Amino acid sequence: GAGVSQSPRYKVAKRGQDVALRCDPISGHVSLFWYQQALGQGPEFLTYFQNEAQLDKSGLPSDRFFAERPEGSVSTLKIQRTQQEDSAVYLCASSLATSGVPNEQFFGPGTRLTVL
Amino acid sequence: GNSVTQMEGPVTLSEEAFLTINCTYTATGYPSLFWYVQYPGEGLQLLLKATKADDKGSNKGFEATYRKETTSFHLEKGSVQVSDSAVYFCALSDRSTFGDGTTLTVKP
Numbered sequence: 001g002a003g004v005s006q007s008p009r010y011k012v013a014k015r016g017q018d019v020a021l022r023c024d025p026i027s028g029h030v031s032l033f034w035y036q037q038a039l040g041q042g043p044e045f046l047t048y049f050q051n052e053a054q055l056d057k058s059g060l061p062s063d064r065f066f067a068e069r070p071e072g073s074v075s076t077l078k079i080q081r082t083q084q085e086d087s088a089v090y091l092c093a094s095s096l097a098t099s100g101v102p103n104e105q106f107f108g109p110g111t112r113l114t115v116l
Numbered sequence: 117g118n119s120v121t122q123m124e125g126p127v128t129l130s131e132e133a134f135l136t137i138n139c140t141y142t143a144t145g146y147p148s149l150f151w152y153v154q155y156p157g158e159g160l161q162l163l164l165k166a167t168k169a170d171d172k173g174s175n176k177g178f179e180a181t182y183r184k185e186t187t188s189f190h191l192e193k194g195s196v197q198v199s200d201s202a203v204y205f206c207a208l209s210d211r212s213t214f215g216d217g218t219t220l221t222v223k224p
Contacts, residue, residue, distance in 0.1 A: 003159075004159075033212065035212075035214075040216070040217075041216050041217070042120075042205050042207075042214030042215050042216045042217050043160070043205075043212070043214045044214075045212060045213070091159075091160070093160075093212075104150075104162045104165070105162070105212060106161075107152075107159040107160040107161065108159055109158070109159045110159065
């Protein structure tokens with residue numbers, strides 16, 4: 001079956017531009033996570049959805065970052081007025097169960113964002 | 117807050133050598149522990165997990181035991197193959213705190 005997909009795979013933005021990154025989770029997966037992964041580091045948690053509800057956004061680095069999942073499936077991570085420090089790979093992951101139950105996350109291939 | 121510390125890489129081994137990648141954690145409560153692997157050009161995928169103290173996770177010849185007394189979850193494999201070359205991440209649950217990854221290269 002289809003895994004988690006993300007688009008675009010690569011995005012180059014000029015400083016100050018707005019970008020939107022899309023995540024299509026595995027069908028039926030309740031939980032959806034966004035991570036930011038800088039070069040040579042592990043993924044850093046950004047935000048978490050359970051269905052359409054954003055239950056945790058404590059990892060979003062600034063108010064320029066915004067995520068939504070309006071119908072409980074596809075999610076979009078938006079970054080406004082991009083800065084060079086936003087350059088990273090943005091990973092999306094989904095899982096079948098709700099948070100609090102230790103379960104496997106399925107990761108997408110990521111979107112590599114480069115801000116010039 | 118929660119944190120994960122992995123041994124620094126990169127690690128280079130010859131085929132059939134024994135592998136250990138150390139992982140220690142700091143967490144409140146009793147988190148679940150995971151090892152994820154990222155093969156070249158691919159996304160992160162779960163390798164193994166353990167949900168409580170003394171549990172042993174295993175998969176593809178890899179093993180890791182949840183040691184609460186030493187707050188560790190070291191990854192081991194008795195005989196590595198070239199195909200094991202990848203980046204390995206230790207992680208704990210509760211918003212999945214990840215280590216920085218350890219790059220393993222296995223030479224024939």
